[in-house]
Amino acid sequence: MSKKAKSLYYCAHCGHQELKWVGRCPACQEWGSFQEEELPEGMDQLDSLSSFQKPQILNEVKIDASIRIGTNVTELDRLLGGGIMAGSVLLLVGDPGVGKSTLSLLVAGNVATAGKVLYVSGEESTEQTKHRADRLGSFPDSLYVLAENNLELIAQYLLELKPRLVIIDSIQTVFLSKVKATPGSPSQIKEATITLIKLAKQNNIPIILIGQVTKESQLAGPRVLEHLVDTVVYLEGNRNHSLRVARVVKNRFGSTEEVAMFEMTGRGFQEVTNPSAYLLEGRNLMLPGSVIVASARGTRPIFTEIQTLVTEVPEGIPPRQIAIGIDRNRLLLVTAVLQRWVGERLGNKNIFVSTAGGMESDDPAFDLGIAASLLSSMKGLAFQPKVFWLGELTLSGEVRGVPDAERLLAEANRLGFTDCVLGAGAKVNKEESLELNLYKIPHLRSLPKLFPVLAQKE
Numbered sequence: 513m514s515k516k517a518k519s520l521y522y523c524a525h526c527g528h529q530e531l532k533w534v535g536r537c538p539a540c541q542e543w544g545s546f547q548e549e550e551l552p553e554g555m556d557q558l559d560s561l562s563s564f565q566k567p568q569i570l571n572e573v574k575i576d577a578s579i580r581i582g583t584n585v586t587e588l589d590r591l592l593g594g595g596i597m598a599g600s601v602l603l604l605v606g607d608p609g610v611g612k613s614t615l616s617l618l619v620a621g622n623v624a625t626a627g628k629v630l631y632v633s634g635e636e637s638t639e640q641t642k643h644r645a646d647r648l649g650s651f652p653d654s655l656y657v658l659a660e661n662n663l664e665l666i667a668q669y670l671l672e673l674k675p676r677l678v679i680i681d682s683i684q685t686v687f688l689s690k691v692k693a694t695p696g697s698p699s700q701i702k703e704a705t706i707t708l709i710k711l712a713k714q715n716n717i718p719i720i721l722i723g724q725v726t727k728e729s730q731l732a733g734p735r736v737l738e739h740l741v742d743t744v745v746y747l748e749g750n751r752n753h754s755l756r757v758a759r760v761v762k763n764r765f766g767s768t769e770e771v772a773m774f775e776m777t778g779r780g781f782q783e784v785t786n787p788s789a790y791l792l793e794g795r796n797l798m799l800p801g802s803v804i805v806a807s808a809r810g811t812r813p814i815f816t817e818i819q820t821l822v823t824e825v826p827e828g829i830p831p832r833q834i835a836i837g838i839d840r841n842r843l844l845l846v847t848a849v850l851q852r853w854v855g856e857r858l859g860n861k862n863i864f865v866s867t868a869g870g871m872e873s874d875d876p877a878f879d880l881g882i883a884a885s886l887l888s889s890m891k892g893l894a895f896q897p898k899v900f901w902l903g904e905l906t907l908s909g910e911v912r913g914v915p916d917a918e919r920l921l922a923e924a925n926r927l928g929f930t931d932c933v934l935g936a937g938a939k940v941n942k943e944e945s946l947e948l949n950l951y952k953i954p955h956l957r958s959l960p961k962l963f964p965v966l967a968q969k970e
């Protein structure tokens with residue numbers, strides 16, 4: 513007699529799982545989103561993750577030399593630390609329409625110049641994929657497309673074709689027929705991912721999984737997905753800008769500090785090799801509230817503009833603080849620190865802060881620049897065009913030096929900046945070789961003193 517299959521309930525909206533049905537999802541607060549899913553017997557993670565390897569002596573483990581597969585998309589290769597690792601699984605996540613399929617097809621075409629590539633589309637027909645490809649240019653004959661959702665069949669083609677790279681567009685649309693749950697449900701997504709990871713490892717074929725997100729830009733499906741794969745890349749951008757930024761949020765084979773930038777054009781992705789020039793291009797110089805900040809994360813410093821508008825709020829209306837492209841909590845922190853240490857009353861004002869050009873960052877090195885732009889907007893004073901700001905603020909108002917300021921200053925020099933305001937603790941070794949005036953300030957209290965030096969009336 514067979515045992516009754518166990519049931520699990522999951523939120524179709526965010527993938528949160530519960531043992532009992534609930535009317536409202538405790539994770540994403542969506543109403544009526546819970547669905548039942550029967551778990552087939554014997555399907556537990558241990559079973560599906562089991563491999564065929566015996567314990568090995570670490571010193572005797574051989575490392576394959578031809579280990580990374582270059583995508584020939586320079587920005588992406590730099591982001592990944594030299595390419596996609598053989599046998600690894602990369603999850604590419606992003607909002608609908610941000611360009612995941614377009615970028616993947618570009619990578620597929622590039623890798624196909626050196627061998628077979630299989631692009632599996634569970635969302636679009638082969639004709640639709642061809643349509644997109646025609647917009648992007650020409651592709652080698654070694655690029656195969658397959659419109660299929662059944663993972664057992666996909667695995668069969670994968671084993672026959674033995675491609676250099678496989679792309680699954682998207683993980684939410686493929687299913688295993690042996691798993692009795694609807695495609696897109698957490699069990700299906702999890703089991704499909706585990707199967708694909710096994711295929712990748714056993715055959716030494718790298719796989720790119722495209723992941724859809726929910727309206728809140730959360731990865732749809734079970735939380736474990738990001739833990740299972742080797743690398744997770746988020747592709748970001750907003751509708752009003754053509755800028756697309758790829759970030760690594762998890763990387764078993766390299767840094768997670770890098771960002772890669774692209775411009776979405778009528779003919780697909782163009783690499784942005786000089787992001788600072790791109791972000792600062794056409795900038796309307798010398799307006800109150802506009803400052804340039806810098807981020808030294810990753811191997812390439814990025815300079816971008818922040819704009820701030822501080823306005824009076826009519827009596828009886830609660831003031832608002834809006835942050836676009838920067839972390840709102842950082843804005844609130846900077847506002848509080850500025851109010852406490854410089855004495856500007858900001859709590860009763862509307863504050864709007866936005867990065868220009870669509871660049872998004874939560875880098876604390878922007879703090880000092882945000883404080884400067886708030887004060888600049890309030891005073892109606894504009895900074896000279898070639899000044900930039902670099903420093904993290906502590907709650908007690910100190911300005912911290914950012915790590916690796918040296919490399920960033922050298923780049924600033926190259927880009928033609930003339931002045932930099934930074935934390936007093938920043939270590940700069942070859943200061944005399946820089947053609948930059950450095951204003952090192954230990955504490956935010958010194959900020960107003962810089963206005964007569966670096967700013968002027970509009």
Ligand code: TYD
Binds near residue numbers: 612776
């Ligand atoms: P797509 O790659 O389909 O996004 P995703 O797979 O992340 O959902 O990109 C869709 C958008 O990109 C769509 O609005 C059209 C636009 N696009 C371009 O601007 N240029 C192009 O060359 C292509 C192929 C698409």
Ligand code: MG
Binds near residue numbers: 612613614635681
């Ligand atoms: Mg797509």
